[in-house]
Amino acid sequence: LNFCFRAAAWLVFIGDDDTEETRAMKEKPRLVVLGGGWGGVALLKDLNPDEYHVTVISPTNYFLFTPMLPSATVGTLELRSLVEPIRRILHRCRGHFIRAQAENVEFSHKLVEVSQRDLNGQEVRFYVPYDKLVIAVGSTTNPHGVKGLENAFFLKNVDDARKIRNRVIQNFELACLPTTSDEERKRLLSFVVSGGGPTGVEFAAELYDLLNEDLSRHFPRLLRNEISVHIIQSRSHILNTYDEAVSKYAEERFNRDQVDVLTNSRVKEVKEDKIIFSQKLEDGSVVTKELPTGFCLWSTGVSPTAFSITLAKKLGDAQTNRHALETDTHLRLNGAPLGDVYAIGDCSTVQNNVANHIITFLRTLAWKQGKDPETIQLHFSDWRYVAQDVRKRFPQASEHLKRLDKLFEEFDKDKSGTLDFGELRELLGQIDKKLTSLPATAQRAHQQGQYLAHKFNKMARLSQGLLANDVKDGDLDAAAYKAFEYHHLGSLAYIGNSAVFDLGEGWNISGGLWAVYTWRSVYFAQSVSFRTRMLMAMDWAKRGLFGRAFKP
Ligand code: FAD
Ligand code: MG
Ligand code: MG
Ligand code: MG
Numbered sequence: 001l002n003f004c005f006r007a008a009a010w011l012v013f014i015g016d017d018d019t020e021e022t023r024a025m026k027e028k029p030r031l032v033v034l035g036g037g038w039g040g041v042a043l044l045k046d047l048n049p050d051e052y053h054v055t056v057i058s059p060t061n062y063f064l065f066t067p068m069l070p071s072a073t074v075g076t077l078e079l080r081s082l083v084e085p086i087r088r089i090l091h092r093c094r095g096h097f098i099r100a101q102a103e104n105v106e107f108s109h110k111l112v113e114v115s116q117r118d119l120n121g122q123e124v125r126f127y128v129p130y131d132k133l134v135i136a137v138g139s140t141t142n143p144h145g146v147k148g149l150e151n152a153f154f155l156k157n158v159d160d161a162r163k164i165r166n167r168v169i170q171n172f173e174l175a176c177l178p179t180t181s182d183e184e185r186k187r188l189l190s191f192v193v194s195g196g197g198p199t200g201v202e203f204a205a206e207l208y209d210l211l212n213e214d215l216s217r218h219f220p221r222l223l224r225n226e227i228s229v230h231i232i233q234s235r236s237h238i239l240n241t242y243d244e245a246v247s248k249y250a251e252e253r254f255n256r257d258q259v260d261v262l263t264n265s266r267v268k269e270v271k272e273d274k275i276i277f278s279q280k281l282e283d284g285s286v287v288t289k290e291l292p293t294g295f296c297l298w299s300t301g302v303s304p305t306a307f308s309i310t311l312a313k314k315l316g317d318a319q320t321n322r323h324a325l326e327t328d329t330h331l332r333l334n335g336a337p338l339g340d341v342y343a344i345g346d347c348s349t350v351q352n353n354v355a356n357h358i359i360t361f362l363r364t365l366a367w368k369q370g371k372d373p374e375t376i377q378l379h380f381s382d383w384r385y386v387a388q389d390v391r392k393r394f395p396q397a398s399e400h401l402k403r404l405d406k407l408f409e410e411f412d413k414d415k416s417g418t419l420d421f422g423e424l425r426e427l428l429g430q431i432d433k434k435l436t437s438l439p440a441t442a443q444r445a446h447q448q449g450q451y452l453a454h455k456f457n458k459m460a461r462l463s464q465g466l467l468a469n470d471v472k473d474g475d476l477d478a479a480a481y482k483a484f485e486y487h488h489l490g491s492l493a494y495i496g497n498s499a500v501f502d503l504g505e506g507w508n509i510s511g512g513l514w515a516v517y518t519w520r521s522v523y524f525a526q527s528v529s530f531r532t533r534m535l536m537a538m539d540w541a542k543r544g545l546f547g548r549a550f551k552p
């Protein structure tokens with residue numbers, strides 16, 4: 001009851017009674033969005049104004065265009081060109097913004113518990129009521145249990161990028177001092193990137209460009225051969241989630257540019273002045289090595305936020321994934337009351353449960369026919385029928401159900417010419433895995449945000465009575481809108497005055513400067529506002545004319 005009072009107090013404070021317009025909004029369903037990143041903003045951009053009373057809660061009051069963040073660390077782009085104030089984005093749907101952090105959710109009372117620090121550093125907590133809640137809080141950097149990460153740099157937000165930029169410049173300045181020994185200078189100019197994914201690779205490429213293009217101009221005393229860039233990657237290739245041809249191209253390119261790529265290597269500890277890592281050699285033996293360094297970037301994949309972990313724990317058995325919040329195919333958070341809470345973007349994963357659905361369906365069928373389901377054997381023609389059913393329920397599975405004969409043969413482990421339940425479950429389980437491994441990318445978060453916007457728009461119209469009678473078993477989502485389907489539009493990465501594209505299905509482009517411009521124009525088009533686009537264009541033009549802005 002206490003928090004109901006506080007929630008009511010909050011409603012007054014937000015100023016809904018200020019104007020005629022806001023008074024009208026007060027009657028609308030309350031849509032609360034946690035997080036103003038790719039997922040949250042994609043939702044806000046496509047939501048019909050006037051249908052919902054929108055509130056965004058996030059500790060950051062700007063949207064960050066992350067794909068360009070590596071460029072900003074070395075001054076190719078200005079940081080302010082990459083951000084868009086959330087309040088500006090919210091203006092369209094007359095939404096409210098609360099700069100605070102979500103801590104917990106009271107699912108049964110439909111309240112989000114949030115916290116913020118006041119000017120004295122005291123924590124203030126309060127509750128925000130919702131009718132629909134969208135969780136889009138993203139992820140944090142994965143520490144992988146490595147020691148000494150307080151000595152490493154991260155690249156997630158604007159502050160991180162600024163810190164990196166200052167450190168890189170500071171290292172150069174220190175290296176130039178007459179009192180710096182040769183050995184110390186080499187160490188200061190040794191840059192290590194831990195993680196060979198797109199972020200690490202792009203940062204290394206940007207850094208390399210900076211060293212080559214601008215350094216001689218600003219720091220004529222430093223010798224190029226005293227500077228080194230290293231990438232430490234635990235797998236056998238960098239960009240290992242991309243097509244093989246793409247990661248090969250990137251490796252060759254780095255090889256030519258003398259960026260040192262250390263594969264099959266794992267960082268064990270980051271010290272102030274060196275990195276300790278183990279490397280698996282070709283003969284299978286493992287050696288421990290040291291690398292003196294003046295800078296280490298840590299970018300080795302993503303982990304759930306503390307908030308996501310709290311929710312997963314609270315929902316108990318309904319949440320079984322250790323890496324993300326599980327949703328159904330309509331992006332509803334598993335375990336929460338149906339249709340109240342959604343999760344999108346990096347913090348979430350979609351669970352299809354293909355195997356469970358189909359097996360339950362077959363079981364029921366068997367019982368109805370008076371058979372014992374455990375003894376059922378599916379012939380190829382039965383399997384074809386089942387596959388048809390899977391396609392109908394899970395359209396996104398179709399592309400994994402192309403070679404039915406091959407699948408049948410592969411999973412008929414005992415070569416009986418039939419599939420029993422165990423074999424079928426394994427087959428469907430494998431398809432399920434392929435469906436659930438959605439990438440932690442802006443592309444995916446954006447698609448999920450858009451999907452929810454379109455659905456919410458439709459549902460707002462529905463609840464005005466149009467289809468409401470047809471909705472069976474209270475599943476308004478399924479009645480209103482199709483399930484979420486991810487469309488992979490390709491990946492791309494910048495690798496030093498050239499870019500690589502992985503468009504899936506063996507379509508790769510890689511190339512020189514023209515590719516960079518294509519790469520830029522792709523992101524240009526995705527960039528959120530005209531204002532941001534103008535700022536980026538100006539930065540690129542400035543860089544072309546005057547070189548990078550070598551200042552913090
Ligand atoms: P985010 O965009 O991270 O947004 C999360 C939001 O939630 C933030 O506003 C955050 O402040 C807020 N938040 C966090 N905790 C809370 C809380 N407790 N309560 C309320 N709000 C909270 N993807 C690509 O597709 N292509 C690329 O080229 C690419 N490059 C990248 C480069 C870098 C340097 C990085 C870091 C990422 C890159 N990504 C790229 C990945 C992409 O940025 C993420 O996949 C995407 O941001 C995920 O969107 P999201 O909405 O889930 O989370
Ligand atoms: Mg978001
Ligand atoms: Mg973001
Ligand atoms: Mg998210």
Ligand code: MG
Nearest residue numbers: 412416418419
């Ligand atoms: Mg068999």
